[in-house]
Amino acid sequence: xxxxxxxxxxxxxxxxxxxxxxxxxxxxxxxxxxxxxxxxxxxxxxxxxxxxxxxxxxxxxxxxxxxxxxxxxxxxxxxxxxxxxxxxxxxxxxxxxxxxxxxxxxxxxxxxxxxxxxxxxxxxxxxxxxxxxxxxxxxxxxxxxxxxxxxxxxxxxxxxxxxxxxxxxxxxxxxxxxxxxxxxxxxxxxxxxxxxxxxxxxxxxxxxxxxxxxxxxxxxxxxxxxxxxxxxxxxxxxxxxxxxxxxxxxxxxxxxxxxxxxxxxxxxxxxxxxxxxxxxxxxxxxxxxxxxxxxxxxxxxxxxxxxxxxxxxxxxxxxxxxxxxxxxxxxxxxxxxxxxxxxxxxxxxxxxxxxxxxxxxxxxxxxxxxxxxxxxxxxxxxx
Numbered sequence: 001x002x003x004x005x006x007x008x009x010x011x012x013x014x015x016x017x018x019x020x021x022x023x024x025x026x027x028x029x030x031x032x033x034x035x036x037x038x039x040x041x042x043x044x045x046x047x048x049x050x051x052x053x054x055x056x057x058x059x060x061x062x063x064x065x066x067x068x069x070x071x072x073x074x075x076x077x078x079x080x081x082x083x084x085x086x087x088x089x090x091x092x093x094x095x096x097x098x099x100x101x102x103x104x105x106x107x108x109x110x111x112x113x114x115x116x117x118x119x120x121x122x123x124x125x126x127x128x129x130x131x132x133x134x135x136x137x138x139x140x141x142x143x144x145x146x147x148x149x150x151x152x153x154x155x156x157x158x159x160x161x162x163x164x165x166x167x168x169x170x171x172x173x174x175x176x177x178x179x180x181x182x183x184x185x186x187x188x189x190x191x192x193x194x195x196x197x198x199x200x201x202x203x204x205x206x207x208x209x210x211x212x213x214x215x216x217x218x219x220x221x222x223x224x225x226x227x228x229x230x231x232x233x234x235x236x237x238x239x240x241x242x243x244x245x246x247x248x249x250x251x252x253x254x255x256x257x258x259x260x261x262x263x264x265x266x267x268x269x270x271x272x273x274x275x276x277x278x279x280x281x282x283x284x285x286x287x288x289x290x291x292x293x294x295x296x297x298x299x300x301x302x303x304x305x306x307x308x309x310x311x312x313x314x315x316x317x318x319x320x321x322x323x324x325x326x327x328x329x330x331x332x333x334x335x336x337x338x339x340x341x342x343x344x345x346x347x348x349x350x351x352x353x354x355x356x357x358x359x360x361x362x363x364x365x366x367x368x369x370x371x372x373x374x375x376x377x378x379x380x381x382x383x
Contacts, residue, residue, distance in 0.1 A: 077382065139158065163200050
């Protein structure tokens, strides 16, 4: 491990979505992250069959210990690890860790400086705390989903990037690192309660400010950043591929008009929102006259604020991404590299995704468990 979190020890209670992503971020940055997987149960089906395989990109960079958490000895094993850890991450519904006998109070009795990171959709309390949900629901309640999409369509789901990963995992990772830094001076751990609905709302802080100022309307496709403005949108080209335009500043907008050879005086009213629909129709017609590659040759690399809209096969092959090595292959799987970058403590992917329980004995040995205890745990089918 070479990243800036080298020396930090993390226990990840394996779940879905945001918790594994947060653990991946910490592992990418050099933390030693131990995944606590459930022992496999024959016949269990999952809607995510790639989990536990080399295609489970979010599982990269950490070793796996599989425990039968219903066995009382498994709780003892886990608490032994907790006593040596800096951070614990869990993404279960509120109360699950308590029912397992692994509440924050119990864990902090074992390790008073432990940072106990919890990620849920609705938060640890409140009227919805025990309700099931997914990314789309949390973003909906934050006020942000309503703003996404076209005016003539229902709001558009932003994949699961906003709730699970931006508003959830990244807030959790940020929170536990903040708490771990504080624990170094105070010697005291604490619980980090990351709620995806609150993280999604926080991502919209600027938009909430715009709305309060009167610079944002609740109508979709009527604002500068939601596709309402002709100079900030995606357009289809002659070959059916797409380009993105983001020429907000006057000098960038002027360059766009110059490169596109537009002399129509109607385009002088850039910020007159009443003219945006008309100007968008003209842009739509214009951009269909050339292929995406032709527009790239004319505009890419300039101050127009332009980029082709690439799919996931095209993105790793783009010259800019290749020059910065923004993608890599691990065990034959193309994936993004760790981000952000550091000038000295370079983050790296230390290993491909592990199968559940692949490193059980190795982890226990490395974390101080005796050989006799490991044999006993195997005989009891705890590991």
